[in-house]
Every structure is written in C-alpha cells, then in structure tokens.
Amino acid sequence: MAKRSGPHTLNQLVVERLMHYYHLVADQIESHASGHVSSAQIAQLLEMDDTLVRKDLAAIGVRGRPRVGFSTAELMGAIRETLGFNERxxxxxxxxxxxxxxxxxxxxxxxxxxxxxxxxxxxxxxxxxxxxxxxxxxxxxxxxxxxxxxxxxxxxxxxxxxxxxxxxxxxxxxxxxxxxxxxxxxxxxxxxxxxxxxxxxxxxxxxxxxxxxxxxx
Amino acid sequence: MAKRSGPHTLNQLVVERLMHYYHLVADQIESHASGHVSSAQIAQLLEMDDTLVRKDLAAIGVRGRPRVGFSTAELMGAIRETLGFNERxxxxxxxxxxxxxxxxxxxxxxxxxxxxxxxxxxxxxxxxxxxxxxxxxxxxxxxxxxxxxxxxxxxxxxxxxxxxxxxxxxxxxxxxxxxxxxxxxxxxxxxxxxxxxxxxxxxxxxxxxxxxxxxxx
DNA sequence: TAGATTGTTAATCGATTAACAATC
DNA sequence: TAGATTGTTAATCGATTAACAATC
The missing domain is CATH 3.40.50.720 (NAD(P)-binding Rossmann-like Domain)
Structure with missing residues (x-):
C-alpha cells in the first residue's frame, strides 16, 4: 500500500536535520553564494558527515550537480514543501x-x-x-x-x-x-x-x- | 587516566533519559507509591524498553532489589547528584x-x-x-x-x-x-x-x- | 519455596560513515 | 580533459533489545 516514489515518512531525526539545513542555508549561505552549496559545506558548518547530508537531501528528492553542489533555492524550496511550510x-x-x-x-x-x-x-x-x-x-x-x-x-x-x-x-x-x-x-x-x-x-x-x-x- | 569506577561521562541521550525518569518519578510515581518503582513501570509510562531503564540506572550506580524494584528516593537522589542538581x-x-x-x-x-x-x-x-x-x-x-x-x-x-x-x-x-x-x-x-x-x-x-x-x- | 524483577552478556537493529563508481 | 562532487552500496558503529542466570 506504500507509495512507490517520493518520501513516505521521514523519521524525526531527518526532519530535525532538514530544519537545521534550512536555517543554515537561509542564515549563513544563501546571501553570499553562487546560488549553490555543497554537502561538504553544510556538513562542516553543522559538524557532521557530508554523506548524511546527501542522503537526507536525496530522501526529499533534491538532486545535486557534480562539481557544483545543490541549488540553494531548490534545496530550500524542497524542505519548505516537505515539511509543510508552504501550507497555512x-x-x-x-x-x-x-x-x-x-x-x-x-x-x-x-x-x-x-x-x-x-x-x-x-x-x-x-x-x-x-x-x-x-x-x-x-x-x-x-x-x-x-x-x-x-x-x-x-x-x-x-x-x-x-x-x-x-x-x-x-x-x-x-x-x-x-x-x-x-x-x-x-x-x-x-x-x-x-x-x-x-x-x-x-x-x-x-x-x-x-x-x-x-x-x- | 580514566577513573576506574563510577560513571565517567554520560552521553547526551542518557542525560536526557535520566531527566525524564526524574520527572516521571517526581510527578507521577513517588506520591502514591510504596517507595519503590520497577524498571517496567517507568518503561511503560515512557514507552521504552525496561532493559534500557535498568542500564541507565546501573550507569549512575543505582542498585535495585529483585522483586521490589528501585527505591524512588535513592533513584531521585542519584539523578540529582549525577546531573548536578545538588550544586548551586x-x-x-x-x-x-x-x-x-x-x-x-x-x-x-x-x-x-x-x-x-x-x-x-x-x-x-x-x-x-x-x-x-x-x-x-x-x-x-x-x-x-x-x-x-x-x-x-x-x-x-x-x-x-x-x-x-x-x-x-x-x-x-x-x-x-x-x-x-x-x-x-x-x-x-x-x-x-x-x-x-x-x-x-x-x-x-x-x-x-x-x-x-x-x-x- | 516460587516467581517477579534485577543485572549483564549477547544479539539485533538502525543510523552513520566509508568507499567508490558515476557524472558534469 | 581532469578533477570535484554527487549518489549509492557496503561496512561500521553505537544504541537498543533479547535472553537468561542471579537474586531476593
């Protein structure tokens, strides 16, 4: 009965990390950036492993570009949409x-x-x-x-x-x-x-x- | 260089669970009790496994009695002492x-x-x-x-x-x-x-x- | 005593990290 | 192109749970 594609249920740890990514990119990265951020950048600022960042982003359907990273706009939009920030x-x-x-x-x-x-x-x-x-x-x-x-x-x-x-x-x-x-x-x-x-x-x-x-x- | 006996460093998860035990016993158990509480009682109210409760209490040196459980006074005292609530x-x-x-x-x-x-x-x-x-x-x-x-x-x-x-x-x-x-x-x-x-x-x-x-x- | 409950080792589970091919 | 970075599988790690002997 589970849907085949898309995230079905994110566990609480993932939800919390997504919120941290969102804050980080909103506050510290988006403004002075090329519009892209790498998983390694996020990971370093949050003192975590970059693989985990990529896994979390993959779980909500955000695709990065090798040698470029993730679009900050797309990343933030996907987190907003996933967590429900676009609802009222x-x-x-x-x-x-x-x-x-x-x-x-x-x-x-x-x-x-x-x-x-x-x-x-x-x-x-x-x-x-x-x-x-x-x-x-x-x-x-x-x-x-x-x-x-x-x-x-x-x-x-x-x-x-x-x-x-x-x-x-x-x-x-x-x-x-x-x-x-x-x-x-x-x-x-x-x-x-x-x-x-x-x-x-x-x-x-x-x-x-x-x-x-x-x-x- | 590590001390041989006693807890040396509790990780954050254990500290948080100890605080939950403390609240639970203070608010819901101590008053209407025989002065003792079992790991199974705590575990059921916090929706966790009783083994984990016993392990956490063992880590701070609280010993229980088979067929009786843990003294609520001793349990609370040990948590207070461990977490530093007895300092000012x-x-x-x-x-x-x-x-x-x-x-x-x-x-x-x-x-x-x-x-x-x-x-x-x-x-x-x-x-x-x-x-x-x-x-x-x-x-x-x-x-x-x-x-x-x-x-x-x-x-x-x-x-x-x-x-x-x-x-x-x-x-x-x-x-x-x-x-x-x-x-x-x-x-x-x-x-x-x-x-x-x-x-x-x-x-x-x-x-x-x-x-x-x-x-x- | 019998049996409920602890204390503790071993097994399991799930989350994180390592490795590395794919890709732009 | 070369090489930085992604995406993903496999390995590792640590936390939780199961099992069960010890005990009161």
Missing amino acids: YRSIIIGAGRLGGAIASYGGFGKYGLDIVALFDSDPARVGQTLGGVAIHPIESLNAIVREHRVHLAVLTVPADAAQGLAELLVGAGIQAIWNFAPRSLVVPSNVFVRHEHISVGLAELAYYLKRSGARP | YRSIIIGAGRLGGAIASYGGFGKYGLDIVALFDSDPARVGQTLGGVAIHPIESLNAIVREHRVHLAVLTVPADAAQGLAELLVGAGIQAIWNFAPRSLVVPSNVFVRHEHISVGLAELAYYLKRSGARP
Whole structure:
C-alpha cells in the first residue's frame, strides 16, 4: 500500500536535520553564494558527515550537480514543501502569560506556515486585551473560535497544574496537535499529536556540564 | 587516566533519559507509591524498553532489589547528584523581554540548582525594574556582576540579530556556559559550552505532522 | 519455596560513515 | 580533459533489545 516514489515518512531525526539545513542555508549561505552549496559545506558548518547530508537531501528528492553542489533555492524550496511550510496552519495559544505573549509577539513562525489567530486566558483582566496583535479570549470561547477559524494547532503555555485540564478541553474542541510548553506530560487520545518542549531537559544538560567541568558552585 | 569506577561521562541521550525518569518519578510515581518503582513501570509510562531503564540506572550506580524494584528516593537522589542538581549555580538572563521575563519569573529552575541573580537589558526604560524579583541591569554592568556573583551560566533571550554580539560580551566576561534561546547559531571559543534551544525545530515537526496527517490548511 | 524483577552478556537493529563508481 | 562532487552500496558503529542466570 506504500507509495512507490517520493518520501513516505521521514523519521524525526531527518526532519530535525532538514530544519537545521534550512536555517543554515537561509542564515549563513544563501546571501553570499553562487546560488549553490555543497554537502561538504553544510556538513562542516553543522559538524557532521557530508554523506548524511546527501542522503537526507536525496530522501526529499533534491538532486545535486557534480562539481557544483545543490541549488540553494531548490534545496530550500524542497524542505519548505516537505515539511509543510508552504501550507497555512492556524494556531491558538492557551495562556496569555509571559511565555504565551513571547510566542504571540515573536512573529517568526509565520514563515513556517503558522498563523496565530487567538490567545486564551483564564484571567478576566487579560481578556479583551491584545498581545502581538492577537486578541485574548476567555476559555469559554474556545470551541467557537476553533470551529470558526478551523484551528489545527494549540500552543499550551500555562502552569503545570493547569495543563492536563486544558489539554482535555482542546481535545474536546477538535484540536489535532498540541505544542506543549508546560512542564507536565499530557495524556491525550492517540489521534492527537503532542510535541512536548521539555525545556528543563536542556537545563539538565547544562547542569551536568557545569558539574563535570569542575565549575565551583 | 580514566577513573576506574563510577560513571565517567554520560552521553547526551542518557542525560536526557535520566531527566525524564526524574520527572516521571517526581510527578507521577513517588506520591502514591510504596517507595519503590520497577524498571517496567517507568518503561511503560515512557514507552521504552525496561532493559534500557535498568542500564541507565546501573550507569549512575543505582542498585535495585529483585522483586521490589528501585527505591524512588535513592533513584531521585542519584539523578540529582549525577546531573548536578545538588550544586548551586548562578545564572544571569540577557534580555528582559517577554521570554526572559517568563524564565526569570518561572521559579521552577531553582530545584535543578539554578539561581538567577540578575537580568540585563539594553533598554534604559527597563533598567532598574525587576522581573520575578530579579533586578534588571544595563549591559555595561555585565563584567562587574559576573565577577561579583561568580556567575556560571548565561541565558540568552534576545532577538536573533543581537545574539552573536552579546555572546561575545558574555565570553569576554568569563561565562562558561550559554543557554541560547535566540533563533541564531552562536560562534564561541571551544571552552564555552552552548546549549541551543531550537524552538522552531519543534515547529518543523508539528508542521510535518499536520501536512502528513492530511489536515486541510 | 516460587516467581517477579534485577543485572549483564549477547544479539539485533538502525543510523552513520566509508568507499567508490558515476557524472558534469 | 581532469578533477570535484554527487549518489549509492557496503561496512561500521553505537544504541537498543533479547535472553537468561542471579537474586531476593
């Protein structure tokens, strides 16, 4: 039943590397280049093996030219298309605190296909205000707004204790994917996709580094 | 030259899994338990193989008892000790915007050994204010405060364009580790440890899921 | 005791890297 | 052309899982 040609499913490691290639080429290479980049250039900057770069690009159908490399435009276009950046997906942010506000006002997610259409907060004092140009609504309006805007994704930026309850409201409202910034695991039906940003895992790595490096506490 | 006993260096995957065990046992198991947890319990909740849990715990010197499992207190203590949560490391936050403010006022990092001693911002209107009980200083005070408090870690929460320049100031001030939330790679000397939180990599995974799931944009 | 669970070695699996012919 | 670089197969490496004796 699998399709014969084209990538069928990329694993998470490949998706992450593609995103790194995309950033790298967008930020550091495209501007001052001949319009082409070699796998060795990318590999050196990302401290990886060039064969792996070629394999990843082959997996999404990007063909290079011997002695020339890969077209940066084609490479970026293929990554955008593969990862879905050319679609428009609508999202809401649950929790209009500092973190929710930071995400709402960042403005950098639009280029990855994400439109933020509403914020929600349980604090009546915040309802009616705007953050980053996005209006703050009461939780009671969740179902109506999700239906009206056909929202795909919810960004969860609430305290740990509130996370599971709100996740259940989101599932009830028909949300298909949750980007969870709350430091708490969520239990949701298997048809709902959850990406949990474990910020404190990064802190663990730093603490471990400091301890091992002999930093004097 | 390597020490004979005890873990010498854990790789990043192990460190991350240890943090997941720690969270799981702290949040979901310790409270309603006999004081013990089996590798199979942990493995089931984290959707992994129980052998791997035992191997990770063995690597940090935690011994279990057949038919009983692992002492939750001993397990958590060993993880805390291994990852350095029992030390006190001092940090500063560069960028007192919404994200920096969210981190300063979160208050949940103290239990991992991290004390936030100062915020910095280039906006004179913010200097002198406090966020989460932490005072905001001008960048000019960086060297003095780093020296005075013997700061180990800097959390970088500034716009992409400002990140590299500030990273260089941090290196100059003697910072040993940078937790980078700016969406830009940093170039620093090899003796400075950088953990880059690539938030948009998470977005890439979500966008790819939505595209593949057939969500109508 | 019987049997649940650990601890550890061996086997497997999957991801990365090496090798090298093809190509422009 | 010569040679830099791709594309791809084979080899390697490291992480995970299976197997199972030890143990409480």
